[in-house]
Amino acid sequence: MKKSDIQDISIIIPVINEEANLGRLIPYLRAVADTPEKLEFIVVDGGSSDNSMEVAIALGAIALSSPIGRASQMNRGARSAKGSILYFLHADSYPPQAYDSCIREAILHKDTAGCFRLQFDSRSRFLNLFAWFSRFNFQICRGGDQSLFITKTQFDALGGFDERYRIYEDNEFIGRIYNHSRFTVLPEKLKTSARKYRKNGLLRLQYHFARIHFLYYKGSRPEVLYAYYDKHIKSN
Known part of the structure; x- marks a missing residue:
């Protein structure tokens, strides 16, 4: 496949006071991607009192402001995204090596949305057991920490995140995805903070x-x- 045929991915990261995590995450995302030049980084700030916006800009990301609330922040990022695939990611979550190729491969197989399996940065047996259940493709096993990729066409068709939800916005939206289209859980693991x-x-x-x-x-x-x-x- 020619690079010109590879779909662009817009990575949307909602933040409040995440300057330290952003300073680690964005370089990591570039380093482990197969085609970093086909990625767009969008950081949407919900009212930080630290230097999150400045760090995002210094690292080459698009920095946007939004009312507080991840639903509002992620919708704001999606509206400005240029990629045909949207990838919603928390600032303390690290997707696997070649995550961009994994996402594109899933889209090519007609899965319009999906996530990775979950792993915590902890040795806790309790958390490891909880993360183990993320391999199952049931709505009850989903959560925002697992990240979410979706085609922009499908995101728009579903109306985006419901901004009435200050919390639980990811679960509510993923529930609508399950009801209307295909959802896949990729076997690779994303590591998130505990x-x-x-x-x-x-x-x-x-x-x-x-x-x-x-x-x-x-x-x-x-x-x-x-x-x-x-x-x-x-x-x-």
Whole structure:
């Protein structure tokens, strides 16, 4: 395949006070990509008080501002993206070697959206067990930490992320993908930070995540989910 035929990927990274992680992540993404020249990096800031925007610009990324909330931030990035494939990634998550080729190969096989399997930067048996379940292609096993790739055409057709959700926006959107198109879980692993577990406690945080899942499936409004999260979970 000629390089001119290779689809561009727009990598969209929502941030709040992530200057240190951005300084590591963007060089890493370039270093392990098969075709870094076919990547577009878009960092969308939700109101940082650090130098996240300056770091993003210095590393050659497009830096955008948005109202706080990952749904708003990721939609903002998607609107400006030039790539035919969108790849949503957290600032503390590191996809595998040749992740760009893995994503394109999945798209060529008619999978319009998908993610990688999950791995934590921790030796915790509990977290390793939790990550092990990410190999299964069921909606309940999905989460934003696994990253998400999707064709821009499919993203637009589904209407993007629901900005009423301050949290759980990734799960809600992935649920719509499962209902309307093909979703794939690639066998390669993405390594993500366990910092939120270290801050909140493993069992305590997983319990509160389970409660949020329960509230969502019970039909609770987005603001109810956020109020529960804000009360019980310490942010990064």
